[in-house]
Amino acid sequence: MLYIHKGEKSRLPRQFRPINNLCAIIYDQLTEIFTELHYKDLTTTDIAIDRENQIRIEDFESGKLHAIDWLAENKLNTELSTVLTKHITVSFVSDFINFMFESLNCAKNQKFSVAYALLRKPLTDELLLLEQILYDEDDFIKRFYHQGEPLDYDPGSRNIDKKRIIRNALSVLKPTHFFSPELIYQLRYDKSCAAGINGISNHALHIVTQDKNYKTSKQNLNFVFSVEDDFKDYLEHYYYFVPYLLIYSVAVIDQIIFKFLPTEDHQNLKAVKAFRRFVGLMLWTEKVQIESKKRNTTLMKQLQEVLKFECSNCKHVNRLKRADYELFFETEVLLCEKCLESILISRESVKPIHNFLTLLN
Secondary structure, X not given: OOOOOOOOOOOOOHHHHHHHHHHHHHHHHXXXXXXXXXXXXXXXXXXXXXXXXXXXXXXXXXXXXXXXXXXXXXXXXXXXXXXXXXXXXXXXXXXXXXXXXXXXXXXXXXXXXXXXXXXXXXXXXXXXXXHHXXXXXXXXXHHHHHXXXXXXXXXXXXXXXXXXXXXXXXXXXXXXXOOOHXXXXXXXXXXXXXXXXXXXXXXXXXXXXXXXXXXXXXXXOOOOOOOHHHHHHHHHXXXXXXXXXXXXXXXXXXXXXXXXXXXXXXXXXXXXXXXXHHHHHHHHHHHHOHHHHHHHHHHHHHHHHHOEEXXXXXXXXXXXXXXXXXXXXXXXXXXXXXXOOEOOOOOHHHHHHHXXXXXXX
16 A cells, blocks of 8 residues: 555655655565564564473463563573563564555655654654664563663653763664664754654644744644645655665564564575665665765675676576665566566575675675
8 A cells, every 4th residue: 555556546746756656665664574474483482381380380371470570480580581572573573564654654655744743653652662672672561661760661761861872872783884874863862853754744644833843834734734835845855864774673563572582584685685775775875965976886886796696497607786775675586688588586696685684704
């Protein structure tokens, strides 16, 4: 529903449809967590029961005692942290994608007041908690479960150092240098940043705003009297920062969930998803920053020397071109330029992507 196919009627101006589709594809990387069998281990955790040394096993098995409380009573803190981290992460992601879907769909239909209002919770609150889980899940579980006081984990608390949390999260992400901690902070929390969420979402949520950074202009009401030029500004603004933060959000979430999916097949899936985001980020930069177009062309030429895929069918060594990147981002498929067979069909064929991502780190 988010993706706009060729020939499809849409209210969205044509120049913004590629960026809308980029968002739709990145969004789909989140929804597959709930639809693909690859992720089934996120909903289960195996825990060994020691009937000689553990207490209240009968209450746990009968359902009288909740599993989390049983783990806590038996001081199985590592297992408790794993179970809660999985549950909290999946729950966050479920809520995150609901808000992001509605926001993206509203933007696609140029309902920008609603589109902006829906960004606050996922990108300022839930993402901040996910960043904390990514960096130190045990510390978050201690504050959330063992202490249990909402003030200790409230993402809206003024005592939270949001800049530090973002820097910590980026220290764990790989590759890191595509994301700027300063830009991520400004886009999400800096009231004086004209390109960020704060001012525009407050305009969307409140009919009149008095903050000096986004004060309602005289004889005006926020979003009520929008004219054609305003909608052009909304389009350029929304489709500038939302793709960047959406790509970053999926990178954070993937880094968390694949910690619990350690098999080789899972790590190959993680690498392919990360490479797809890299390609999406490269294409996004080209779309929204005209001055970057030459730089991206140079980057693609450089990648031809680094990324080489040998076709298992005809043994031809493929070096990716722009059309290959566009096809891969759209479909997650790479085709041999000689025999047109799929290249990414085995564990071995994913190695060039692993090697490339290692180089980026």
